[in-house]
Amino acid sequence: MLxxxxxxxxxxxxxxxxxxxxxxxxxxxxxxxxxxxxxxxxLDGLAGLLLLLTQLVLLASATYAVGHRRDAALTERAFxxxxxxxxxxxxxxxxxxxxxxxxxxxLALELMGLTAVGxxxxxGKPEALAAGMRYLxxxxxxxxxxxxxxxxxxxxxxxLSLAELGSVARPDAATRIAMALLAAGLLLKAAIFPLHxxxxxxxxxxxxxxxxxxxxxxxxxxxxILLLLWRLLLPEVVVAAWGLGLLGAxxxxxxxxxxWRADTLKQVVSWSxxxxxxxxxxxxxxxxxxxxxVAALAWQATWLQLAGHALAKAAMFMxxxxxxxxxxxxxxxxxxxxxxxxxxxxxTFGIAAxxxxxxxxxxxxxxxxxxxxxxxxSGQWLWxxxxxxxxxxxxxxxxxxxRRSLSWREAPRREFQALPRGTDLVPLLLALAAxxxxxxxEWPLGLLRGGHAMSAAFFPVATLATSLLAAAIIFxxxxxxxxxxxxxxxxxxxxxxxxxxxxxxxxQPGS
Amino acid sequence: MTLGLWAFAHHLHLxxxxxxxxxxxxxxxxxxxxxAGTAREVQGLILVGLVxxxxxxxxGAVLLRRLHALDGRVTLGDGPEASP
Numbered sequence: 001m002l003x004x005x006x007x008x009x010x011x012x013x014x015x016x017x018x019x020x021x022x023x024x025x026x027x028x029x030x031x032x033x034x035x036x037x038x039x040x041x042x043l044d045g046l047a048g049l050l051l052l053l054t055q056l057v058l059l060a061s062a063t064y065a066v067g068h069r070r071d072a073a074l075t076e077r078a079f080x081x082x083x084x085x086x087x088x089x090x091x092x093x094x095x096x097x098x099x100x101x102x103x104x105x106x107l108a109l110e111l112m113g114l115t116a117v118g119x120x121x122x123x124g125k126p127e128a129l130a131a132g133m134r135y136l137x138x139x140x141x142x143x144x145x146x147x148x149x150x151x152x153x154x155x156x157x158x159x160l161s162l163a164e165l166g167s168v169a170r171p172d173a174a175t176r177i178a179m180a181l182l183a184a185g186l187l188l189k190a191a192i193f194p195l196h197x198x199x200x201x202x203x204x205x206x207x208x209x210x211x212x213x214x215x216x217x218x219x220x221x222x223x224x225i226l227l228l229l230w231r232l233l234l235p236e237v238v239v240a241a242w243g244l245g246l247l248g249a250x251x252x253x254x255x256x257x258x259x260w261r262a263d264t265l266k267q268v269v270s271w272s273x274x275x276x277x278x279x280x281x282x283x284x285x286x287x288x289x290x291x292x293x294v295a296a297l298a299w300q301a302t303w304l305q306l307a308g309h310a311l312a313k314a315a316m317f318m319x320x321x322x323x324x325x326x327x328x329x330x331x332x333x334x335x336x337x338x339x340x341x342x343x344x345x346x347x348t349f350g351i352a353a354x355x356x357x358x359x360x361x362x363x364x365x366x367x368x369x370x371x372x373x374x375x376x377x378s379g380q381w382l383w384x385x386x387x388x389x390x391x392x393x394x395x396x397x398x399x400x401x402x403r404r405s406l407s408w409r410e411a412p413r414r415e416f417q418a419l420p421r422g423t424d425l426v427p428l429l430l431a432l433a434a435x436x437x438x439x440x441x442e443w444p445l446g447l448l449r450g451g452h453a454m455s456a457a458f459f460p461v462a463t464l465a466t467s468l469l470a471a472a473i474i475f476x477x478x479x480x481x482x483x484x485x486x487x488x489x490x491x492x493x494x495x496x497x498x499x500x501x502x503x504x505x506x507x508q509p510g511s
Numbered sequence: 512m513t514l515g516l517w518a519f520a521h522h523l524h525l526x527x528x529x530x531x532x533x534x535x536x537x538x539x540x541x542x543x544x545x546x547a548g549t550a551r552e553v554q555g556l557i558l559v560g561l562v563x564x565x566x567x568x569x570x571g572a573v574l575l576r577r578l579h580a581l582d583g584r585v586t587l588g589d590g591p592e593a594s595p
Contacts (some may be wrong), residue, residue, distance in 0.1 A: 036551040103552055126584075141535075143560075144536055154552070160552050
């Protein structure tokens with residue numbers, strides 16, 4: 001664990017330094033021309049904050065994964081594939097936040113999608129492979145829709161860089177069709193409400209650190225690109241924005257309902273991801289055709305919700321993984337009695353749920369408060385109702401899960417397996433960070449008030465490039481340097497079902 | 512492209528779906544080159560698209576073989592149910 005922390009901690013520190021160098025309300029921007037192409041990038045407050053968030057969640061997941069390796073059901077060989085894929089994911093996410101042209105975005109989006117599919121395949125069980133196959137097909141079709149949209153935009157306006165497109169593109173028919181295609185592809189990749197079919201099966205069989213990364217970051221990246229392009233190309237089209245908002249409302253209600261009805265703990269957490277993504281979609285109607293003050297509120301609320309949810313959801317997946325690992329059970333009924341033996345994991349689950357429900361003082365509370373304010377000020381009462389209902393549903397499914405774990409009367413006698421060192425602390429820190437973000441929300445919100453771009457000095461540019469590149473290299477390197485884990489003994493007892501028959505399956509397919 | 516889209520939606524067999532994806536992809540690359548000319552950016556887009564399609568198809572084919580070897584299924588949702 002030590003080499004990982006040693007190489008991983010400088011990354012967020014570098015980003016903090018970059019954020020401190022950003023001029024107030026400004027952004028660094030620049031371009032790069034390898035082989036006649038012209039690629040653009042920009043680093044504003046938002047991109048910097050998302051980069052920081054990404055690095056923190058990546059570091060947490062990697063640290064958790066070191067402990068997770070000791071799970072007796074995992075083979076050494078399968079785990080070797082995790083670290084290169086983690087490096088690829090780190091690079092892809094970093095590039096997505098700072099990219100400012102459609103070609104770079106396409107490249108990073110595809111790299112992210114393929115590494116994410118690869119990570120989901122690592123367990124090697126038939127159900128993981130089937131879910132991964134479904135994810136792969138959806139992701140591939142999504143990227144074709146995206147490419148077609150880009151082709152239309154390029155054909156109509158002859159520009160790929162976002163700044164140039166923003167200045168020449170008018171919202172005519174071609175732009176609308178292109179944006180519809182881009183949106184379809186991105187919604188598919190972000191698992192927004194009607195296109196979420198792949199999300200829950202994929203999480204059901206994935207490893208805990210992979211689920212945490214995916215739920216926290218990967219789906220958010222597609223949403224980020226969608227919101228960015230929408231604001232650039234069709235900022236004033238109210239009808240379509242309302243359509244997207246309604247999709248979000250559907251996601252909040254459907255996700256909450258399904259999470260409430262789910263049988264296994266992991267399904268509860270995955271369905272709740274769907275519901276919480278719905279809140280993000282409410283940004284579209286509140287940003288389009290509303291007054292500047294409403295738009296500013298919605299803008300801040302969206303990114304705060306995104307950050308709070310990323311931290312809380314990563315924590316929740318890890319806490320759920322701990323509960324399932326230690327009890328050997330995955331169904332909610334089988335968790336009875338967990339409160340006595342695993343108070344810390346259960347407490348982490350609860351603290352993460354505080355952010356999801358939007359109780360004060362968490363980031364979720366501040367974000368939902370801002371959203372509520374925006375919807376009431378603009379007179380769009382529908383979204384306020386959605387927010388209230390979503391919160392009630394969230395509380396319902398969280399308390400359903402907690403009630404099962406706290407009941408001890410019908411608790412069966414069973415062996416509890418000790419958690420590997422560190423795996424209980426990492427999610428607790430993440431959950432506390434999500435709550436604490438609500439208390440210090442003024443700092444990130446201040447950075448979000450964007451401004452004009454300026455070209456950067458050499459030093460910040462070099463630092464940014466180095467940190468993006470380093471993220472791709474250090475995780476595989478640190479993973480290779482880790483000592484071999486001391487395996488815990490395979491569990492024998494009533495909770496044995498579910499440990500995998502992994503040996504002898506041959507090499508893992510990687511991307 | 513229409514043919515590819517129809518085939519993708521119509522066939523359940525995963526190999527046919529992969530092939531349909533490739534037909535669809537080829538159509539889009541042609542359209543892209545036709546609409547936007549042969550500038551460097553277009554070439555870059557198509558190159559990235561080709562690599563992604565290749566990697567995706569190979570990964571899909573490997574997965575399909577493994578699924579078939581593990582429990583004999585060639586479609587999604589067939590065979591033993593993935594999760595309750």
